Amino acid sequence: xxxxxxxxxxxxxxxxxxxxxxxxxxxxxxxxxxxxxxxxxxxxxxxxxxxxxxxxxxxxxxxxxxxxxxxxxxxxxxxxxxxxxxxxxxxxxxxxxxxxxxxxxxxxxxxxxxxxxxxxxxxxxxxxxxxxxxxxxxxxxxxxxxxxxxxxxxxxxxxxxxxxxxxxxxxxxxxxxxxxxxxxxxxxxxxxxxxxxxxxxxxxxxxxxxxxxxxxxxxxxxxxxxxxxxxxxxxxxxxxxxxxxxxxxxxxxxxxxxxxxxxxxxxxxxxxxxxxxx
Numbered sequence: 460x461x462x463x464x465x466x467x468x469x470x471x472x473x474x475x476x477x478x479x480x481x482x483x484x485x486x487x488x489x490x491x492x493x494x495x496x497x498x499x500x501x502x503x504x505x506x507x508x509x510x511x512x513x514x515x516x517x518x519x520x521x522x523x524x525x526x527x528x529x530x531x532x533x534x535x536x537x538x539x540x541x542x543x544x545x546x547x548x549x550x551x552x553x554x555x556x557x558x559x560x561x562x563x564x565x566x567x568x569x570x571x572x573x574x575x576x577x578x579x580x581x582x583x584x585x586x587x588x589x590x591x592x593x594x595x596x597x598x599x600x601x602x603x604x605x606x607x608x609x610x611x612x613x614x615x616x617x618x619x620x621x622x623x624x625x626x627x628x629x630x631x632x633x634x635x636x637x638x639x640x641x642x643x644x645x646x647x648x649x650x651x652x653x654x655x656x657x658x659x660x661x662x663x664x665x666x667x668x669x670x671x672x673x674x675x676x677x678x679x680x681x682x683x684x685x686x687x688x689x690x691x692x693x694x695x696x697x698x699x700x701x702x703x704x705x706x707x708x709x710x711x712x713x714x715x716x717x718x719x720x721x722x723x724x725x726x727x728x729x730x731x732x733x734x735x736x737x
Contacts, residue, residue: 462589462614464557465637468507469672469693478689478728480505481674482721483561483698485512485528486545487537489705493713495548500714502556504721510592510696513542513562520594520618520642524699527706539570539579543586550587559590559616559637567593580611590614590637598630605634618642619665621657628668638672638694641665643679653678655687662691682727689731697724 472479482501486494498509514532518525546558560583570579583591590613596604598617605615614637619628621643631639643658658675665673675688676696685695704720705713 462557462612462637464555464589465508465559465614468557469638472507473693478692478731479507479672479674479694480685480721480725480728481508481510481559481676481694481696482506482701482717483510483512483525483676483696485514485525485532485702486542487514487532487535488528488702489531489708489713490710491532491535491537491541493710494545496714497717498545498549498556498558499552500718501721502553504718505725506556506721508557508559508589508694510559510561510698511542511546512698513539513560513566515563515566517565518563518594522699524702524706528702539566543582543588546583546588547586554587557589558587559592559614560588561592562594564593564595567591577607580607580613584611584613588613590616592616592618592640594618598627598634602634605636609636614638616640619669621661623665625664625668628665632669635669635671638674639665639669640696641673641675641692642677643675643688644677653680653684653688655684655691658688659691682723685724686727686731689728695724695728 484497501509514529514537516533518529567579591608608615616637617631617635617639619631619639619641643653662673672693674694674696675692679685679688679695679697680700688695701720704716708716
């Protein structure tokens with residue numbers, strides 16, 4: 460069973476003929492105290508789900524932009540405990556927008572080493588986390604972890620790639636909940652140019668095996684690209700470009716820049732939805 464906030468969000472969007480906007484932001488970037496305000500700004504801009512990156516020193520799937528953001532956050536003392544505190548703070552004013560943590564196995568496992576077996580799922584649920592995407596947890600090795608998250612009302616979200624075979628899609632379909640994240644490029648985040656025709660050709664193949672919403676990310680940099688992907692996907696994920704826009708900005712401008720940028724993406728996606736209804 461999917462997390463209620465995530466499932467209800469996608470159900471409401473589908474009923475309205477709209478597509479989900481899912482921004483990614485590294486927790487603690489560009490300032491240690493900015494993340495809850497940044498999350499509220501994202502909601503103000505019209506986002507549907509927030510992906511919050513957990514900083515890690517060896518992020519193998521991330522390109523230089525997100526790597527740099529993670530290094531900055533780590534230098535400011537941001538780890539899993541601080542990320543959960545940020546979600547907890549966000550939940551004081553927002554009880555409806557889903558929050559998904561995205562990262563790697565090491566911070567999850569280190570948290571459990573420090574706080575005891577089962578502590579991550581317990582504390583993440585208490586903080587208000589709705590789902591988790593762990594890049595280096597393959598579906599065939601984490602059925603128990605997926606079950607533990609589900610028992611605490613959270614989804615385990617998986618990546619699929621242009622190289623994913625039907626067998627891999629079936630493996631993901633058996634354990635994934637909430638949505639799946641299709642990595643539209645071969646490579647790391649922020650690399651290469653997005654080929655929307657290739658994405659459009661791949662999604663029907665994924666949906667033969669995966670019967671939950673499919674979001675697309677990696678390579679979406681502007682309203683035009685988001686609009687093109689929104690015509691074929693259930694959700695658009697955008698991260699590296701937003702981080703680039705915020706890098707080096709003064710504290711007082713960060714939220715405003717985020718809101719302005721995401722409003723453009725939201726408008727483009729809603730235009731796509733209007734076209735689809737006609």
